[in-house]
Structures are given as structure tokens and as C-alpha cells.
Amino acid sequence: MFMQEILNEYRKAWSISYAISLLGWDLETYMPQEGAKARGEVFAQLSTLRREKIMQLKENVEKLRDEDLDDFGKGVKRVLSREIKYFLAVPKEIDEELNRLTSEAEIVWRQARKENNFLKFEPYLTKIVELERKIAEKLGYEGHPYNALLDLYEEGFTVSDADKIFSYLLPELKQILDKIMNDDKFPKKHELEDVEYNVDEMKKVNEEIIKLLGMPLTRFRLDISPHPFTVKISADDVRITTRYEGKDFKETMFSVIHESGHAMYELLIDKSLDMTPVGGGVSSGIHESQSRFWENIIGRSREFVSVIYPILKSNLQFLEKYDSEDIYKYFNVVRPSLIRVDADEVTYNFHIALRYEIEKRLIAGEIDVKDIPSIWNEFMEKYLGIQPKNDAEGSLQDIHWSQASFGYFPTYTLGNVVAGMLYHNFPTLKEKIKERDFDSVRDFLKNKICYYGSIYSPKVLLNRAFNEDYNPSYFVEYLKDKYLA
Amino acid sequence: MFMQEILNEYRKAWSISYAISLLGWDLETYMPQEGAKARGEVFAQLSTLRREKIMQLKENVEKLRDEDLDDFGKGVKRVLSREIKYFLAVPKEIDEELNRLTSEAEIVWRQARKENNFLKFEPYLTKIVELERKIAEKLGYEGHPYNALLDLYEEGFTVSDADKIFSYLLPELKQILDKIMNDDKFPKKHELEDVEYNVDEMKKVNEEIIKLLGMPLTRFRLDISPHPFTVKISADDVRITTRYEGKDFKETMFSVIHESGHAMYELLIDKSLDMTPVGGGVSSGIHESQSRFWENIIGRSREFVSVIYPILKSNLQFLEKYDSEDIYKYFNVVRPSLIRVDADEVTYNFHIALRYEIEKRLIAGEIDVKDIPSIWNEFMEKYLGIQPKNDAEGSLQDIHWSQASFGYFPTYTLGNVVAGMLYHNFPTLKEKIKERDFDSVRDFLKNKICYYGSIYSPKVLLNRAFNEDYNPSYFVEYLKDKYLA
Known part of the structure; x- marks a missing residue:
């Protein structure tokens, strides 16, 4: 139940990652030179959006119990928990400072x-x-x-x-x-x-x-x-x-x-x-x-x-x-x-x-x-x-x-x-x-x-x-x- | 005041549009053939996200008064109001049905x-x-x-x-x-x-x-x-x-x-x-x-x-x-x-x-x-x-x-x-x-x-x-x- 909700909601974060990946590929292959500045702004905005979407999963992820999960479910819980842990520990401001x-x-x-x-x-x-x-x-x-x-x-x-x-x-x-x-x-x-x-x-x-x-x-x-x-x-x-x-x-x-x-x-x-x-x-x-x-x-x-x-x-x-x-x-x-x-x-x-x-x-x-x-x-x-x-x-x-x-x-x-x-x-x-x-x-x-x-x-x-x-x-x-x- | 907030927040919707544009370009030029299915899912997800981000501007846009605005400000108000009007009138479900x-x-x-x-x-x-x-x-x-x-x-x-x-x-x-x-x-x-x-x-x-x-x-x-x-x-x-x-x-x-x-x-x-x-x-x-x-x-x-x-x-x-x-x-x-x-x-x-x-x-x-x-x-x-x-x-x-x-x-x-x-x-x-x-x-x-x-x-x-x-x-x-x- 929580799992299905998590997987549905996760598609938002996944879609943003997908876009970030393609933007990264294009940056290194075909992007006209002067496109770089706007591209930097978009990376920053999309990363923030992605963080938001992952953090919205927190409550449901915390409700997952290992005993109810198969290997796939345990994997989902493990991977999301790791990412949520990172975002909780390292505030947005530090990530932004590091990016700059x-x-x-x-x-x-x-x-x-x-x-x-x-x-x-x-x-x-x-x-x-x-x-x-x-x-x-x-x-x-x-x-x-x-x-x-x-x-x-x-x-x-x-x-x-x-x-x-x-x-x-x-x-x-x-x-x-x-x-x-x-x-x-x-x-x-x-x-x-x-x-x-x-x-x-x-x-x-x-x-x-x-x-x-x-x-x-x-x-x-x-x-x-x-x-x-x-x-x-x-x-x-x-x-x-x-x-x-x-x-x-x-x-x-x-x-x-x-x-x-x-x-x-x-x-x-x-x-x-x-x-x-x-x-x-x-x-x-x-x-x-x-x-x-x-x-x-x-x-x-x-x-x-x-x-x-x-x-x-x-x-x-x-x-x-x-x-x-x-x-x-x-x-x-x-x-x-x-x-x-x-x-x-x-x-x-x-x-x-x-x-x-x-x-x-x-x-x-x-x-x-x-x-x-x-x-x-x-x-x-x-x-x-x-x-x-x-x-x-x-x-x-x-x-x-x-x-x-x-x-x-x-x-x-x-x-x-x-x-x-x-x-x-x-x-x-x-x-x-x-x-x-x-x-x-x-x-x-x-x-x-x-x-x-x-x-x-x-x-x-x-x-x-x-x-x-x-x-x-x-x-x-x-x-x-x-x-x- | 509202205007600055609107412009800052608008960058989220803009970044999503930016990604959608590049994804569209890539679809027609370089995307490997079998990438189409996932691309469709991403377009749908990002469009929904974009709609959310535009609708979050509604309250602030409604607070804008023409008498406080220069031509640029009036243009911003006009363009966003048109889009908000569309989203209010045409529910997500109709847009999705039309896409399918x-x-x-x-x-x-x-x-x-x-x-x-x-x-x-x-x-x-x-x-x-x-x-x-x-x-x-x-x-x-x-x-x-x-x-x-x-x-x-x-x-x-x-x-x-x-x-x-x-x-x-x-x-x-x-x-x-x-x-x-x-x-x-x-x-x-x-x-x-x-x-x-x-x-x-x-x-x-x-x-x-x-x-x-x-x-x-x-x-x-x-x-x-x-x-x-x-x-x-x-x-x-x-x-x-x-x-x-x-x-x-x-x-x-x-x-x-x-x-x-x-x-x-x-x-x-x-x-x-x-x-x-x-x-x-x-x-x-x-x-x-x-x-x-x-x-x-x-x-x-x-x-x-x-x-x-x-x-x-x-x-x-x-x-x-x-x-x-x-x-x-x-x-x-x-x-x-x-x-x-x-x-x-x-x-x-x-x-x-x-x-x-x-x-x-x-x-x-x-x-x-x-x-x-x-x-x-x-x-x-x-x-x-x-x-x-x-x-x-x-x-x-x-x-x-x-x-x-x-x-x-x-x-x-x-x-x-x-x-x-x-x-x-x-x-x-x-x-x-x-x-x-x-x-x-x-x-x-x-x-x-x-x-x-x-x-x-x-x-x-x-x-x-x-x-x-x-x-x-x-x-x-x-x-x-x-x-x-």
C-alpha cells in the first residue's frame, strides 16, 4: 500500500533525474556554447525540485517494515532511506554552497x-x-x-x-x-x-x-x-x-x-x-x-x-x-x-x-x-x-x-x-x-x-x-x- | 514585492519548460528509437509538475494591481493570468485525456x-x-x-x-x-x-x-x-x-x-x-x-x-x-x-x-x-x-x-x-x-x-x-x- 504510493510518487523525482541526465548529456555534446549560463540555473532549480520530491516520500518510507517486504521492496526502502538520510543531514544550503x-x-x-x-x-x-x-x-x-x-x-x-x-x-x-x-x-x-x-x-x-x-x-x-x-x-x-x-x-x-x-x-x-x-x-x-x-x-x-x-x-x-x-x-x-x-x-x-x-x-x-x-x-x-x-x-x-x-x-x-x-x-x-x-x-x-x-x-x-x-x-x-x- | 516573489518562483516552472523543450528536441533528433516510451512518461510527469508550479503563483498574481506595474509587469500579469485561467477552466483530467x-x-x-x-x-x-x-x-x-x-x-x-x-x-x-x-x-x-x-x-x-x-x-x-x-x-x-x-x-x-x-x-x-x-x-x-x-x-x-x-x-x-x-x-x-x-x-x-x-x-x-x-x-x-x-x-x-x-x-x-x-x-x-x-x-x-x-x-x-x-x-x-x- 505505502509501497505503491511511494513508487507512484517517486516517478516525479525520477522524471526530474531523467531530465537532468539528458541536460547533462546535451551540455557535453551539442549545446551551443552560450547556452551554459541558463543551463546552470536549470540544473540548480531541478535539483532543488528533485530534493523536494524525494523528501515528500519520507513519511511513507518510514512506515515500511522489512518483514512486509520482498527483496525489491527492501531495496527500494534502502535506497530511498539513504537519500533521505543525506538530505536530512546535509541541508540545501551546504549543497548549494558546494555547487557554487x-x-x-x-x-x-x-x-x-x-x-x-x-x-x-x-x-x-x-x-x-x-x-x-x-x-x-x-x-x-x-x-x-x-x-x-x-x-x-x-x-x-x-x-x-x-x-x-x-x-x-x-x-x-x-x-x-x-x-x-x-x-x-x-x-x-x-x-x-x-x-x-x-x-x-x-x-x-x-x-x-x-x-x-x-x-x-x-x-x-x-x-x-x-x-x-x-x-x-x-x-x-x-x-x-x-x-x-x-x-x-x-x-x-x-x-x-x-x-x-x-x-x-x-x-x-x-x-x-x-x-x-x-x-x-x-x-x-x-x-x-x-x-x-x-x-x-x-x-x-x-x-x-x-x-x-x-x-x-x-x-x-x-x-x-x-x-x-x-x-x-x-x-x-x-x-x-x-x-x-x-x-x-x-x-x-x-x-x-x-x-x-x-x-x-x-x-x-x-x-x-x-x-x-x-x-x-x-x-x-x-x-x-x-x-x-x-x-x-x-x-x-x-x-x-x-x-x-x-x-x-x-x-x-x-x-x-x-x-x-x-x-x-x-x-x-x-x-x-x-x-x-x-x-x-x-x-x-x-x-x-x-x-x-x-x-x-x-x-x-x-x-x-x-x-x-x-x-x-x-x-x-x-x-x-x-x-x- | 509580489512581483519579485512571482519571478523567483516562476523560475521553477520555467526550468521545467526548459527541460521539456530539450526533451522534445532530442526526441526528434538523436533519441534512440526505443527511448520513446519512457520519454512519454516523463513529458506527462513534467507537464503535471509545471502546472502545479504555475498554479502556486495564482495567489500572488491576483494581488498584482495594474496601477503599480510598468509594461513589463503588466505583461507578466497578463501572460500568467491567461495560463492560470486555462488551468482553472480545463482540469488536469481533460488535458490528460487529450494527451492520451x-x-x-x-x-x-x-x-x-x-x-x-x-x-x-x-x-x-x-x-x-x-x-x-x-x-x-x-x-x-x-x-x-x-x-x-x-x-x-x-x-x-x-x-x-x-x-x-x-x-x-x-x-x-x-x-x-x-x-x-x-x-x-x-x-x-x-x-x-x-x-x-x-x-x-x-x-x-x-x-x-x-x-x-x-x-x-x-x-x-x-x-x-x-x-x-x-x-x-x-x-x-x-x-x-x-x-x-x-x-x-x-x-x-x-x-x-x-x-x-x-x-x-x-x-x-x-x-x-x-x-x-x-x-x-x-x-x-x-x-x-x-x-x-x-x-x-x-x-x-x-x-x-x-x-x-x-x-x-x-x-x-x-x-x-x-x-x-x-x-x-x-x-x-x-x-x-x-x-x-x-x-x-x-x-x-x-x-x-x-x-x-x-x-x-x-x-x-x-x-x-x-x-x-x-x-x-x-x-x-x-x-x-x-x-x-x-x-x-x-x-x-x-x-x-x-x-x-x-x-x-x-x-x-x-x-x-x-x-x-x-x-x-x-x-x-x-x-x-x-x-x-x-x-x-x-x-x-x-x-x-x-x-x-x-x-x-x-x-x-x-x-x-x-x-x-x-x-x-x-x-x-x-x-x-x-x-x-
């Missing part, structure tokens, strides 16, 4: 990065960290204050979970990296990284890849934007973007595969959950497991390279002198590097560990924003044995902190960890890739993860699928199989 | 048109007419019940106005048409109507035309959709579409000029009115005056053809053997024809008069829906001396009735009438076109019409600009200057 601050901070960050000048960004980041600490206090937490923020991106995930994962993962990765570096099976650099491509030809490659992966073209589209992203408009309308930088063709191709992984997650969710509070992917980490499974474990495999080799060859003339094995090597260059988004799958998690350590200390108040550059360099040296020449290739490289996304970075590593768990549980994966049987891959992912939307919290979802939650050992197993076999 | 009915009716209409079968559409149109008559009763009217519906598209415009316009216009047009037909200065058919073009080449022509007209490319964009339209997202984000049918290149070019005229109107409105109730164009007729002034009076003029001739010539190889005068003739073929959207500027208003006469009688209850085909044929014979072979080229040709847009058709003729008034009041127009001085054209239109948004009702706006309202004699003057000189 981050829109300004993002512009300053861009300028500071251009000028290699951390000092310019420092006062903004200081205010953002203050506000994030305040939000953590308002939300409340057990144990570490950073837990309150981690939970916003990955429900139930804590500093103690993260510490356990990184303390296991980093020494293992270090060992694997050392072995790769002392060997020449995988190159440290590949000449194809510098080769330019024709954008129209590359578009054709990406379109053929999308078809090969089986993306449903009546429910999905690919556009161009400055930074690749995925957005779900509705269960039957999920969109991704890529960019064409003109050289190093694997970049745009892997962004298409990565975002297709995110899109696939949303497209495989039980359609009967659409327009309900549990109709979307459950967390950033679980989402990232899908994109990384497709991008890295499938996309960078020898089997996948063989499958797409004819597509590449027939569209990109400059590949004439390269065989399939050359392409495989080019896709799997391994080397310590300074920029996270360019990192390979072996070194990538060091970049995350570093950011995690800094965020944890900032939110605990153990370090100040001004200390970031020196701590950054210290960790880069310790983890990868290299140091940035300047802040642009150091602590100013990512947009996340200017957007106040504290707690987000660790979910990238969770994505790798869970992708490893999927790998371990799908022993016939390589056969399926060889046979171009991506339907079976999709069925596997759907049954394990995607179908349930947000009905179960991430840890419950993982336990249902694998009888354990975030276990990093399978990701290590995957890397060893691939790089040390 | 028209979404179904549009599908049936498409099928009926395909099959040349008016009987298939008849029961739906009968229900729509019943509902429209009910809405007219609920809204109330002085004189003819059709006045209530006309007012929704053209504030203050009545059957008595329309009768006066058509009774003057039709004999004049008849006389002009007869003279053209008995002469060979303007062709009845042109071979270029059958010539095919390359879509990419034609896209380049349209892009150059847009630049020539001075469309502001940071606040405007052109896309492709099945039916050309203009949508205003905000004061700095106005979009048009065209379609490429592959032959008869003037069709896509004139749809671009036509829609650019609509867009120009919105782009020339005083920017300080954005996000207020008076920030948009004031009525369908006034809007149509802008599009038709650009499309017909400028676009089909000998001077404009000379200006664009090099653009056409350099992009469309098949024009090699045609000179500027040939193109002028091709743009100005005149002949009685059955399809409204293909009609030339001399015969066009007969198509409208016919629809007006039918709508007026239907809403008065003087005829039934089943009588439409025979009345249609009768009027076609009387006005243009021709008759449709079937309903597809007769009464099933337009989408409007399936969408319940009763009262809309007459505004097309108002567009021609007001465009004629603009022509009469801008004696240097031909010089300006020759000099490619479209800035001066824009200034003229801005000062006369566009700048004021909806501050003044259409008749007041026209009186301020021309000391009279809809006067059809200038349109006749324009046609005589052009066709009989």
Missing part, C-alpha cells in the same frame, strides 16, 4: 593546471576540503570520518576495507611490475603510440567495435565529447561518448569499449525496475567493474585482438606492416608513468593508492592541502620510482578534487578488484571471445551483477554472486596469468 | 493517410472535436465558440477578425492568381523540382546560408529531423532542424531560412526577459510573420537569389547551366496544387481559408467530422479549381487535427499578413538585401516586433509598430509588386 564553490574551483583548477601552479588552486581546494569534512560530520560515521564520504560512492565500503585491499595489492603489484620490467615480453613503449589516424576512418572502427560487442543500436548511441562518459537516460536509452585526439588510436577505441561496459550494465538491468529507485547500477565500484572487465580483461586480451584485427586492418592503412601480435603488444605497453589516465593495468592501482592515502589524511585533518604536492612526490617515488617535474603532471592532473569528489578514486581500484573476481568465475571467457560469443559474456555479467540494479547493496550483491566481497587476489591472479605466464 | 487521445490518434492518422482511408481516422477525430468543443465551453468566449480556441494560439484574435481578413484577401488573391496563370512570367512547373542533389553538398549550402543570414553560431544550431522545426531552449540556445529529401533542393533550403526566421525572433528578444513569463515570442501568428518574412519576402526575392547564386553554383554542380534568373523562376513557381506545404505564396492562403472554414463549422457543431471530405472537395474546387483524387491528398494531409491543434491553421495566414505589413514598412529592404546588410533587417525586425517578447499582446504590439493590427492589404500589395509589376 565547485563551479568556480573547476575553472581555477584548469587555469592552475595550465600554469603548473598549485598555489593558485590551493585556497579553493582548502575550502572544498573544509566543506567535505563538514559534510562527513553531518552525515556521521563509525570509525574514520572518510567512511562517510566513501559510502556516498560505494555503499558500506570503509577505510578498513580499503586499507586491507591496498596492503595486499601493492606488494603483489610491485613484484609483478618488477618482473615485467626485467623482461622484454611486454614493451615499455610502442611506436604506434605516436602514429596519427584519420578521424573518419577511426569512427568506422569504433562503429564496427560497437556492433561486434552487440550494443543494441535502438537503445544506445555513441557521440563525441571532450571527455568520454556514459549516461543512462532510461532503461532503453543509454548513451556513451568518446573523443578523437588524432593519434594513438587505442585511446579512443578503449574509451569506447570502457564506456560500452558501463552502458551494458545499465542495459542489462531487469527492465521491470525502470522508473523505480533501484533501477540503476548500484555503486561506482560495481559500475567500474563492468567497464574494466570489457576494456581490460576482454579488450586487451590476445583473443580479442585477433577478433578485431581484420576490422583495424581494413580501416587503418597505417597498420599494414603490423601483425596481430604487434597490436597486442601496443595495447599492453607497461611502464611506470606519471599520468593516471594513461596508466596500464599493472601500474594503475598505484595511482589510486596514492590519491586514497592523501584523501584519507585530508579528511582526517592529519595533513593540509598545502602539503599535497610534497606527499604526492613522496608516494610516486615510493610506489613507482618516478617523480613529476611539475604540479600539472602531479597533483593537478585530475579534475576530481575540483568537483569535490572525495571518496570516488578508490572505486576505480574496486572496479579492477571486482573485474578480477568476474575473470576468476568465468573460466571459459577466452573461448567465448575467440568465438565472438559476446552474448554468453553478457549473460554471465547479467546473472552475476547487472540484472539486480540496486536491489542489493554492493557487498550483498557480491556475496550472492561469489560468496565473498571485494577480494583482490583474483585481480592479482589475472595479472599473473597474463603477464608472467 | 492525440498520441493514439496521431498513429491512426498516419495509418489512415497511408491507406487513403478517412473512415479509419473519423472516430478519433470525432472524439477530438468533442473534446475541443468541451474545452471551448470550459474556457468561455464572447461570440463564436471557436474564439476560445483561436485565442490559445493568437491572443485576442476572433472569428470576426478572421472573416474580415479572408473576405478581403481571397478575391484579391484570386485576381492575382488568374493574371499569373494567364501570363508566362512565372512558370507553373520547373525542371529543377525533379533534380536530385547530394546531401553533403546541400548541407554545405545550408551552412553557408545560415552564415550569410548572420545566425549567431554560439547561440544556435542546425540539426536534421523528419519534420523541420524551431525550438527555443533558452535566450542563448535556439535550435532549428531541416530534412534532406534528396531532390528539389529549394525545399531544404527554404525550410532552413523559414526556421531561421523563427529562431531569429527568439534570439532578438530583449535578453533581460529571459527566464520570465514574457521571455518568448508572443503568438503563433507573430512568430509566423518572422519566418515567412525571411523565407518568402527575402528568400524568394530576385535580390536574394543574386546574393546566394555563387553559393549555390559552387556547391551544386547540376546548376551549371542555370543562371540567376532561372533559379529565381524555380523558387517562384506558381500553380494551384493540392498539398498545403508545397503551395506557393499566392495560393497558400486558400489552403488555410478552407481549413479555417471547416474548423469554424466543426467547433460550432454545424457540421460533423464525416462531412469533412465532401466540404474539403467543394472548397478546393471553389478556391483553386481542383479536387483531390483521395483523402491522402485531401483532408488527411496535415498532422494538425490528430494533435488537436484546432485554432492553429489561421495563424499561418496571419503570418503572411503581418509579413506584408513589415514589407510595407521597410521600403529599403531590397537595397539591404543587395548589400547583404542583414544586420539592418534584423534591427528593423527587432525594433518593430522581436525585442518585446510577450510584453504586449499581438494586437497591442502591432498597433505600437504600425498604428493598426492585422491589415491584409499590404500582403496583397507585396504580391502585386512581385507578380504583376
